[in-house]
Amino acid sequence: MNIVIYGTGGVGGYFGARLVQAGNDVTFIARGEHLSVIKKKGLQLKSYKGDFLVYPAKATSAISEVKNIDLILICVKTWQLNEAVNEIENVLAKNTMIISLLNGIDNVAVISKKIDKKHILGGLCKIVSKIEDYGIVNHISYEPTIVFGELNNIKSKRALQLEQTFKRAGITTKLTMDIQKEIWTKFLFISTISAIGALTRASIGEMICLPEIKDLMYKTAEEIVTIAKAKKINLPDDIIKKQFKLIENQPYNTTSSLQRDMMEGKPSELEAQNGKIVKMGNELGISTPVNNFIYYCLLPQENKARVLNKIGC
């Protein structure tokens, strides 16, 4: 399969390298020094599931150089999605599929502003990974998983073929018949742990051990579920209980990518996670006091990181 990984970071680097390992023709979109090193020395994947060096790696900053693409996996940060879509819209072949693996609930809407929905499938991923150094991606923990599905929830021929492509690459894969539910479930999980993690500067294990913080996380989750219900998202009644079981089962030192970015003084996805909850609460007239508190406490730090890195929202 001819695959483009748009954004060769923690997520794109991992899944892209595994797809190369399985024999797919993969082009990595990257930039700056990271791209130079990948071109010179290849893309080095470190993982407890087995290291792999993609060498030589097909890598470029210009997706326009790639023709006849079967699949584009978008793996940039939420605030980088618009720019990526502007480039992607010019290279689509008749049957090109696009899947976003980003966290957040708005990604399909952002992509479909520019691109016909027939190209788009919904998606998300689960993994803990990051760029360790230029040209090096480190998968730290979590069983790397891709969840995806057609927007109209049918089991299409192309989705079934894609499921096989991911599985052959050793990627735990779920082809779902309710992608909206899956995206919101991941949103609930990530927004319950990430910004509180950034605020407390503590790992999941440290947070969950403190009843007061666990209670704060619970209230965060309840506010999200209230909003999801108002938006008619089909979440099961015991969703919070299930999510807390998942949170409690994470390795003690687990942190989220948003939290790691904030702790390193980098721009983060605060706006697309707890900021989004606050915004939706305001629009729907639903009070979200815990998410408001967390979001506004972190906003000055987020704004500072964006000014320092010259990045808008």
Ligand SMILES: NC(=O)C1=CN([C@@H]2O[C@H](COP(=O)(O)OP(=O)(O)OC[C@H]3O[C@@H](n4cnc5c(N)ncnc54)[C@H](OP(=O)(O)O)[C@@H]3O)[C@@H](O)[C@H]2O)C=CC1
């Ligand atoms: N890392 C993780 O453990 C997990 C992350 N996620 C989600 O996945 C998404 C990606 O996260 P992650 O992989 O950590 O992010 P990273 O920042 O590690 O990777 C994104 C990469 O894309 C590059 N990029 C962005 N725009 C462009 C562009 N126009 N051209 C070329 N390169 C570009 C970035 O370069 P530059 O740095 O120069 O901007 C960066 O190298 C996020 O939504 C995140 O929430 C989900 C599950 C787990």
Ligand SMILES: CC(C)(CO)C(=O)C(=O)O
């Ligand atoms: C919490 C985690 C690691 C789960 O995949 C994640 O989605 C992130 O760090 O952004």
